[in-house]
Amino acid sequence: MERGELMGSGRTVAVFGAYGHTGRFVVAELCARGFVPLLCGRDADKLRTLAASFPGLGTRPASVDDPAALDRALAGAAAVVNCAGPFAVTAAPVIEAALRAGIAYVDVAAEVEANLDTFTHFADRARAAGTVVVPAMAFFGGLGDLLVTAAMGDWTAADEAHVAYGLSGWHPTAGTRAAGTVSRRRRDGRRVRYRDGRLEYRDDAPPALTWPFPEPMGTRAVIGEFTMADVVTVPSHLAIPEVCTYMTVEAAGELAAPETPAPAAVDDRGRSAQTFLVDVVVRSGGAERRAVAGGRDIYAVSAPLAVEAVHRILTGRTRTVGVASAGAVFDAPDFLRALSAHVSLDLRQSSAAPMTSSVHARDRSGTR
Secondary structure (H helix, E strand, O other), X not given: OOOOOOOHHHHEEEEEOOOOHHHHHHHHHHHHOOOEEXXXXXXXXXXXXXXXXXXXXXXXXXXXXXXXXXXXXXXXXXXXXXXXXXXXXXXXXXXXHHHHHOOEEEEOOOOHHHHHHHHHHHHHHHHHHOOEEEOOOOHHHHHHHHHHHHHHOOOOEOOEEEEEEEEOOOXXXXXXXXXXXXXXXXXXXXXXXXXOOEEEEEOOOOOEEEEEOOOOOOEEEEEOOOOOOHHHHOOOOOEOOEEEEEEEHHHHHHHHOOOOOOOOOOOOOOOOOOEEEEEEEEEEOOEEEEEEEEEEOHHHHHHHHHHXXXXXXXXXXXXXXXXXXXXXXXXXXXHHHHOOOOEEEEEEOOOOOOOHHHHOOEEXXXXX
């Protein structure tokens, strides 16, 4: 088989949690890219309902507490994409099954602790098996890591990385809410940030700041230290002792409000009207570099991210084996360019002295 070409069983990809909100996008993207998804998950009825929309696809019910069923579900697959949260519950059993099957594993986990668990518990085993395991290969964790890595360019280290999420709003899925509940329980209600090369758990309120997003979004109020999976993925392979993420106040408020409805489809692809801008700044000494990505629907865009990862793994376009984040295992700029149908991209690898307004998030009075 030629490098970059898929044949036969190499096109068969199991999707665990296929009937979930993000899982449906992943199944559709796999089909559009010429893969054959195996529809997997706990609920046989939901799998059959989903299969009615994708004639010819097989269903394989399995629950994470049944290793034999998971083995049957992954039989014949070249890779598995885990879309079933909370990943604190599902990631380890599905990774175990992937290791037993000798196939690649990709997930869309946004849970900080669950992603950290994957790196902690499976790094040695996956490396020894020669298997690729890519956690957080989604909007949170994956896209930010790719942008930070691309912005770094030829830098081998940086002082700080800032990832600001400019979401027009956030209507969370049931899965997002369930994952958030599990994360809060694991943290005993505390918040987390990444500072001085380690995770810190804190009881104080996060800072209220502003962030100078590129136009047309412009400067917006954000929640500082609104910590997402980037604080796991980025430090896993880049020497950056401070990684901070930010979220627009409107989106954070909708996420927190119990009455906020789930996303509603407004186009024939099932996407919501939500738009996003991800603004990344990395600093080293007196220089800064920046990368910006924009698009629509954070759940929908996770599908091309995950499927492009699967395609590159199965066609040998990887840089390492074992547990690795997107920026470590793939050529970040090339990967981002491959998403041009889904994500707009602006890389500004300038080493000039930075403007204060574009480097630091500032509080409401304009003071850092």
